[in-house]
Amino acid sequence: MVAYKSKMVERITLPSRDQRERALEAAGYNVFNLDAEAVFVDLLTDSGTGAMSDAQWAALIRGDEAYAGSRSFDRLESAVADVMGFDHVVPAHQGRGAENVLYGTVLSAGDVALNNTHFDTTRAHVANQDADPVDCPVPEAHDPDADAPFKGNLSLERARSVVDEVGAERVPLVIQTITNNSAAGQPVSVANTRRVREFADEIDATFVIDACRFAENAYFVTQREAEFASATVAEVAREQLGYADAVVMSGKKDGLANVGGFVATDDESLFEQCKQRAILYEGFPTYGGMAGRDVAALAVGLREAVEESYLEDRIASVRDLGSRLAEVGIPVYTPTSGHAVYLDAGAAFPHVPANEFPGQALVCELYREGGVRGVELGSFAFPETDRPELVRLAVPRRTYHREHFDHVVETAAAVLEDRRDVAGFEIVSNPSMPELRHFTARLEPCPT
CATH class of the missing domain: 3.40.640.10 (Type I PLP-dependent aspartate aminotransferase-like (Major domain))
Known part of the structure; x- marks a missing residue:
């Protein structure tokens, strides 16, 4: 059951593929460096990005x-x-x-x-x-x-x-x-x-x-x-x-x-x-x-x-997105969480080795294909830690609707279909604090 109705809207546009390609390159293949107006569905984080009541x-x-x-x-x-x-x-x-x-x-x-x-x-x-x-x-x-x-x-x-x-x-x-x-x-x-x-x-x-x-x-x-x-x-x-x-x-x-x-x-x-x-x-x-x-x-x-109706709506929408992504063959971490769908980039891109950051490759492909911005939470974000190669699609609270999630699912399915053409990345510019490198580091595609 839908728990809300909209009182205000914001116009968004999907940049052309050529514009997305140029934006990604200019950002050093780090989606934190993208301008928000260059993003169509922004699932970078659920932190401070929701709609207030x-x-x-x-x-x-x-x-x-x-x-x-x-x-x-x-x-x-x-x-x-x-x-x-x-x-x-x-x-x-x-x-x-x-x-x-x-x-x-x-x-x-x-x-x-x-x-x-x-x-x-x-x-x-x-x-x-x-x-x-x-x-x-x-x-x-x-x-x-x-x-x-x-x-x-x-x-x-x-x-x-x-x-x-x-x-x-x-x-x-x-x-x-x-x-x-x-x-x-x-x-x-x-x-x-x-x-x-x-x-x-x-x-x-x-x-x-x-x-x-x-x-x-x-x-x-x-x-x-x-x-x-x-x-x-x-x-x-x-x-x-x-x-x-x-x-x-x-x-x-x-x-x-x-x-x-x-x-x-x-x-x-x-x-x-x-x-x-x-x-x-x-x-x-x-x-x-x-x-x-x-x-x-x-x-x-x-x-x-802590209102039950809010949480039921919130968690059901995230669960639905995760189920729909799994239905089109995207490897999804299960059970689905309350705030995000986590994708298993290592399983999605088995040909990309961990030292070439398969999660970052998936993040870049989601943006390149459909203007969808997620975030890597694997070996790029957490160097020298033993974690799966995950990509998080964090859902802002009370913000996006089913049509937005339709686009996310279609985008991910297209990326998966062409996955053999995806290459990994190498870091070319690193900040001094490794715990925070994923916020500002710049990368380049690995030679193929």
């Missing part, structure tokens, strides 16, 4: 722009307490700003941070503190065809082996990302979160949940974890987040906003430390780098994110 637009207009003590912050603080269960909030301009505030507070040089799977900016923020980010995915996370309900879980066996190797004193931080974006957006069970909480207590570590997609994760829990079959999404969200010492949040995902983020905690000492660091990097603690209007819109979005 009429209630959010109303809040935007009524936002309080006071530098200190604004009403907008009061509304955000109330929403975080009601939806997520934390009393103390430190706002930031977006998720990576919140990561800087929290991980810059908790981590020191030589530390080790454990995560079910670090995403790009999380890995970079840990590395920026001269600490070591270590992934602890469950084995089935790396199997695109494995039929398991919670492939995003954190492996306690792997985590304990790391602690045995380096010593508990070097592991002050355990992070659980829900849903697990780097593991194809797979959900995390509440049972796993409980066990991670116990493990963090055993080694005296701070337990942080990266809550960017906490509502989507809670929806999957209601569908797949028997204990919560009769629970509401809101109830699951409160319980799961309640096991953490703190959460780090990008409001551009399950905050349904175009900008914003925060750290939330009930730990008074951690709150005070984060607040002081936020003043240095983000702004005063009641606006945190956001305009008051954006703070107000985020407060409304957090409440809308």
Whole structure:
């Protein structure tokens, strides 16, 4: 059942194939460098790219722009307490700003941070503190065809082996990302979160949940974890987040906003430390780098994110896109996640070796063929990590309709039909920080 109707539209056009070819070459075969107007269906990210509701637009207009003590912050603080269960909030301009505030507070040089799977900016923020980010995915996370309900879980066996190797004193931080974006957006069970909480207590570590997609994760829990079959999404969200010492949040995902983020905690000492660091990097603690209007819109979005009708519509649309892509022969990571369809580029282009980035080849072909922009999340984005060669088609919230997805499916099918002609890539320009190279690196096609 469709849960929305459109109140405003934006005209989009598909550039000609010749224009797309020239744009791709000018971008150094890195779609982050493409102009948005050169893209027809933009599935690069679901972060801040969705359509806000009429209630959010109303809040935007009524936002309080006071530098200190604004009403907008009061509304955000109330929403975080009601939806997520934390009393103390430190706002930031977006998720990576919140990561800087929290991980810059908790981590020191030589530390080790454990995560079910670090995403790009999380890995970079840990590395920026001269600490070591270590992934602890469950084995089935790396199997695109494995039929398991919670492939995003954190492996306690792997985590304990790391602690045995380096010593508990070097592991002050355990992070659980829900849903697990780097593991194809797979959900995390509440049972796993409980066990991670116990493990963090055993080694005296701070337990942080990266809550960017906490509502989507809670929806999957209601569908797949028997204990919560009769629970509401809101109830699951409160319980799961309640096991953490703190959460780090990008409001551009399950905050349904175009900008914003925060750290939330009930730990008074951690709150005070984060607040002081936020003043240095983000702004005063009641606006945190956001305009008051954006703070107000985020407060409304957090409440809308746990509404059952919204989540049913959201996740059904992503699942439908994944099913339709699989029907035309595209190798799709299963089960489908809540925010994106992940394509198995290694299976789609078996003739392209991993060191020539088959995922980036698929990303470029999707754009070349139909102006569709996705993102590589394999060996190009995550060098020196053991991950499948995935391409993520992230679906902006409440933005695209079935006709757009028709075009995506037709484009992918055409790419697959001509796949033997596809070549890999080599990097010709690299940024200094390898954890972030996929944002700005430039590539060239490999000689054929």
